[in-house]
Amino acid sequence: MSSVPPKPSSARRPSGRAGAAAGTAFGESIIRLEALQKTYVLGEENIVRALDGVDLTIHAGSFVAIMGPSGSGKSTMLNILGCLDRPTAGRYFLGTEDVSRMSDDALSEVRGRRIGFIFQSYNLIAQLTVLENIQVPLFYRGQDIKTSRDRCVELAKLVGLGDRLTHRPSQLSGGQQQRVAIARSLVNDPLMILADEPTGNLDSKTGTEVLELISRLNQDGKTIVLVTHDDKVAERAQRVVRMKDGRIDRDEQRAPNATAAPAR
Ligand code: ADP
Numbered sequence: 001m002s003s004v005p006p007k008p009s010s011a012r013r014p015s016g017r018a019g020a021a022a023g024t025a026f027g028e029s030i031i032r033l034e035a036l037q038k039t040y041v042l043g044e045e046n047i048v049r050a051l052d053g054v055d056l057t058i059h060a061g062s063f064v065a066i067m068g069p070s071g072s073g074k075s076t077m078l079n080i081l082g083c084l085d086r087p088t089a090g091r092y093f094l095g096t097e098d099v100s101r102m103s104d105d106a107l108s109e110v111r112g113r114r115i116g117f118i119f120q121s122y123n124l125i126a127q128l129t130v131l132e133n134i135q136v137p138l139f140y141r142g143q144d145i146k147t148s149r150d151r152c153v154e155l156a157k158l159v160g161l162g163d164r165l166t167h168r169p170s171q172l173s174g175g176q177q178q179r180v181a182i183a184r185s186l187v188n189d190p191l192m193i194l195a196d197e198p199t200g201n202l203d204s205k206t207g208t209e210v211l212e213l214i215s216r217l218n219q220d221g222k223t224i225v226l227v228t229h230d231d232k233v234a235e236r237a238q239r240v241v242r243m244k245d246g247r248i249d250r251d252e253q254r255a256p257n258a259t260a261a262p263a264r
């Protein structure tokens with residue numbers, strides 16, 4: 001298996017090229033949650049407050065890990081951040097747009113255009129090749145796949161799979177499959193990448209390689225929000241937000257030069 005390509009010596013850029021997409025400058029607020037609530041009513045006496053008043057600001061170019069015990073609201077929060085779900089109350093500003101009250105269609109448009117997803121189980125399509133899997137989000141947005149082929153080949157190379165373009169997921173290792181998913185998450189040049197336990201299915205060496213790749217994207221300016229229960233994974237982030245009972249329990253900023261983007 002080829003390893004993750006070496007980091008360019010000029011990896012640290014003063015400003016985030018990718019994070020600056022769509023009118024959000026590096027360091028500006030990219031996510032703002034205000035008194036966010038998500039409530040599930042299962043019966044008259046059975047109300048679950050999955051999110052119970054969350055205020056959170058995330059700046060463009062940052063790398064944030066969300067941690068917390070099972071049932072604390074991490075997935076609910078990631079689903080709302082990813083525009084897969086809407087809050088019951090409160091506001092969610094993504095860049096300058098208030099997405100908390102958007103229609104389903106508008107929400108899925110925002111999702112396709114501005115958000116990249118990386119899942120624990122890769123979620124690749126078994127019948128498609130590496131290159132085709134990377135192209136899938138373009139297909140959903142109705143873009144011409146032929147003209148963007150070069151860009152997808154570049155992304156495959158970026159994640160170290162330039163020599164695996166015609167392989168199918170079953171012919172790849174777990175780490176390679178996750179790298180296809182990472183390339184796919186980048187194809188629309190999203191404002192941010194949301195990752196849910198991206199190394200959860202990988203052995204520790206392969207997990208480290210995948211994390212290095214994600215860290216490198218952050219150093220190149222991408223905003224990363226990653227859910228994990230693994231302290232080793234969270235160590236890569238510059239900020240760790242700990243959830244408990246649907247609220248933010250602790251919000252820890254790491255030392256400024258521990259990671260790529262400058263703290264504000
Ligand atoms: P975590 O990802 O931190 O484990 P979740 O966000 O999945 O936690 O869940 C938070 C709480 O909301 C849990 O108590 C869970 O049982 C509840 N919950 C999540 N989704 C639903 C749902 N669709 N209907 C009812 N309750 C839910």
Ligand code: MG
Nearest residue numbers: 071074075076
């Ligand atoms: Mg969860």
